[in-house]
Amino acid sequence: MNAPRTEQPHPAHARLDTYDTAALVQAFVADQALAAQAVQAAAADLARAVDAAVPRLRAGGRIVTVGAGTSGRLGVLDSVELGPTFSWPRERAPALLAGGEPAMFVAFEGAEDDREQGAAELRALAPTPHDVVLALSASGGTPYALGAAQAARAAGALTVGIVNNAGAALATACEIGIVLDTGAEVISGSTRLKAGTAQKIALNTFSSAVMVRLHKTYGNLMVDLRASNAKLQQRALALTVRASGAGEDAARAALAASGMQVKVAIVMLEAGVDAAEAQQRLAAADGSVQRALA
Secondary structure, three states: OOOOHHHOEOOOOOOHHHOOHHHHHHHHHHHHHHHHHHHHHOHHHHHHHHHHHHHHHHOOOOEEEEEOHHHHHHHHHHHHHHHHHHOOOHHHOOEEEOOOHHHHOOOOHHHHHOHHHHHHHHHOOOOOOOOEEEEEEOOOOOHHHHHHHHHHHHOOOEEEEEEOOOOOHHHHHOOEEEEOOOOOEOOOOOOOOHHHHHHHHHHHHHHHHHHHHOOOOEOOEOOOOOOOOHHHHHHHHHHHHHHHOOOHHHHHHHHHHHOOOHHHHHHHHHHOOOHHHHHHHHHHOOOOHHHHHO
C-alpha cells in the first residue's frame, strides 16, 4: 500500500517491543526532538501565513481552527488559550472539531470521514474574507478538514493547511500550505507522537507571532493577559513592575485604576497620565504600548 510517510513503519524501531525501559524512553524522546526540526524547515511558510493573517485580523477577522482527532484537539487547545494569554475575544477564536465538543474527551474516529459535515460546520460560522482558517491534518487527506477548508476558501477567507506529508491534498487545497515533514513514527501510524508535537509547535508559533504583530506584547512581555485568577493577577503585577520600573505599590494602584489592564497601567506609570488618558493613547496607537508612549 502507498501509505503516507506518517503511516509507514519506522525502519529503526522494528523491535520496539523488545527494548528495555531506558531504551524505550530514549527512542521516544529522541524522535520527538525531530518535530522541532520539521517546524524549523517550514518557518518561511509559517512567516508567510502570519503576514497574510495579520491584516485580516486587524480588520476584525477571526482565527478559526479545524481538524479531527489529535489535530482537531490541538486546534481547540490553541484557540482556548488565546483568551487568557492575549485577551483575544472568545468569539474570535472558534474551533471546529470533527464529532463536536464530545470528541474532545471521547474519540469519534468516523466523524473525520464526513467531508460535507466539515463544510457545513464551517459555513455555519458565516465566514468572511477577514477570517483566517487553520485546517490541520497529519495525513493531509482528512475529508472533514478538506471540506471545511474548501468552504472557507470559497467564502474568501484566508486558508492555511498544516499537514505532515508532502504533497498532501489539504496543503494544496489551501491558499498557504505548511508541510511539517515528520516522517515515520516510533509507533507506526500514531500521529499523536511527533506529528502532533510538530503541529503544536506550529500552532504556538503562528498564534504567538500573530499576537506580537497585533501589539499584544511590550518587548517580549505578555502585557495583554486577562488577569482572571490570583495567579494571573500576581503575574499582571510583576509584568507592570518589570515594564514600568515602578514599585509594587504604584503598580498595584495603577492596575486597580485601570481595571487590571497591564497595558493601561504601564502607560499610566511611564507617561504620568491617568487611566482615561492612557486608554486614549493606546486606542490611537492601535494598542501598541511603544507607540502610545512615543
